[in-house]
Amino acid sequence: MYFAGVDLAWGDRNPTGVAVVDAGGSLRHVAAAGDDADILAQLAPFTAGPCVVAVDAPLVVTNPTGTRPGETQLNRDFRRFEAGAYPANTGLAWFADGGRGARLCRALDLDLDPRSSSPRKALEVFPHAAGVVLFGLERTLKYKHKPGRDFTQLQAELHRLVGFIESLHDASPPLMVRDDDGWLRLAESVRTATRKSELRRAEDPIDAVVCAYVALFFSTRPGDATIYGDPDTGCIVTPTPPSN
Incomplete structure (x- = not known):
């Protein structure tokens, strides 16, 4: 069984x-993709059978x-960590037809209910909250490009994320990335970057690794994860935050 992560751009151009x-817990694939066809092609070797796609x-x-x-529920728990989710509604152009994520899940024929017993499921996840x-x-971590964040800060924060992900080697379940050539290239690209654009190219595949790990975590330790929302209005799955 495979656990995939997709850090999905809202448009095909990004x-x-x-x-x-x-x-x-071994990393089997990590890369950047373009349009829907490219995403589906990269996932195809791993999603023909039982899978969880986060x-x-x-x-x-x-x-x-x-x-x-x-x-609303997730934001109540995670706002204090500056990890609130952006609102999604059909009044926004990106979601007028349900959104790109829904389209990809239909193409993959995935069940959207996290509690389903189906061997092929999709989870909506949020890497910032999971982290x-x-x-x-x-x-x-402040590695996303926003006004007021300079290159030095972005690089340092993304490098911290790389280190945290590598430390999951000793977690339960473990995540083993340090022997994967694709991961080593990503980590090196963060270390040697000299421009924000180079960091942006690395952050999406790195976030996808976090997504894939959340799929593995949820499948292995469902009692330590929280499902916000419901299947009719949308579920978000994340490791359970500490109590207030």
Whole structure:
């Protein structure tokens, strides 16, 4: 069984990160992808049989305005960590037809209910929230390009994320990335980057590895994960945050 992660760009022009780990936690694939056909082609060797695909994008969007119930619930728990989710609704152009994530899951014929007994499921996940729990952070890592963040900060924070992911080698379940050539190239590209654009090319596949690990974590330790929302309005799955 394989556990895939997709850090999905909202449009076809921006890169999407794709990663896959096996049931033992070994990284089997990590790369950037382009359009839907490219994403599906990269996933194809791993999604013909039993699989869990964790997608960093809304998978069920039915509300015409505002936020989905799952987003409201997640934000209540994670806002203090600066890890709140952006609202998704069909009034936004990206989700007028349900969204790209839903389209990919239909193409892969995946069940969108995290509680389903189906051997082929999709999970909506949120790497920032997951990282807070998995890495014991007080605040999210600030490696995303935003106004006021300079190159030095972005590189340092992305390098921290690389280190945290590598430390999951000793976690339960383990994640083993340090022997994978694709991962080693990603880590080196972060270390040697000299421009923000180089960091942006690396962050999507790195986030996809976090997504894939959340799929493995949820499948292995469901009692230590929280499902926000419901199948009718959209579920978001993340490791359970510490109590207030």
